[in-house]
Amino acid sequence: MKNLLIAFLSLLIIPLVSFKQDFTEPVQLDWNIHFKGKPDNNxxxxxxxxxxxxxxxxxxxxxxxxxxxxxxEISIDKSRSWVKLDKVKTEESRQNLLHHEQGHVNIQYVLLMEADRVLKNRNYSVKNYKAQISQLANEISNYFDTMQKNYDEETEHGSNHKMQARWDKIISDKMEESKAAAELK
Incomplete structure (x- = not known):
């Protein structure tokens, strides 16, 4: 599987905190728990x-x-996740930034739910099921890669509050759709 960091900053290789398939909610981010990496000053x-x-x-x-x-599973890599809290002056701004970062986690949670649903509920050919699964996984990955990039671009990395609110609704709706689909299984 290709490293998704190239496509968007939200994905890296080393998993440290995992969501398991039986989780009913995504992990809630905390600056002190999930952001242990050294900030990229560039x-x-x-x-x-x-x-x-x-x-x-x-x-x-x-x-x-x-x-x-x-x-x-999806994972948050604490050692590679970072924040420049010294640059974020007010508590409200810190909460807004954490809220935006939580949106990335929530999108990944939707990816987890959708990947589970899509990959499990297919009829695969005996002759080429490995290629079929790989192709489906790549399509899922590409879809959510695009969603993550659009989220950052349209919200201007959380600084456009009107677009952030719009994306909050999109993400919330997608989470509810995924949960409903999982319950139908």
Whole structure:
């Protein structure tokens, strides 16, 4: 799986805090717990939440049908997540920034839920199921990569409060859709 850091700043390789498939809510960020990395002084941004998505599966073929047992998780890398709290002067600004970073985590949570739903609920060909799963995973990854980039661009990294509110609604709706779909399984 390609390193998603290239596509957007929210994803990195080393997982430290994982969401498990049975979680009903995303992890709630805390400056003191999740942001232990050294800030990038060359970055124009005030915070970075480093995350990754990993999946793996076992497969069995039964009567010309492939069944997979999916392991699916997202992680926050505390050692690579950072914040420049000295640059954020007011408590309100700090809370707004944390709220924006939480949006990235919530988007990743939606990725987790959707990946679980999509990858588990497909009929795969016995001959090329590995390629099919890989292609689906790449499509999911690309979709959420684009969503993360759009979130940052449209909210101006959280500084456009009107667009932040719009994205809050989008993310909340997507979380509810994903939960509803998971309950139907």
């Amino acid at each position: 970055s124009p941004f005030y915070a970075l939440t480093a995350m990754t998505w990993k999946y793996s599966y076992g497969s069995t073929v039964y009567r010309n049908r492939v069944e997979i047992k999916l392991q699916n």
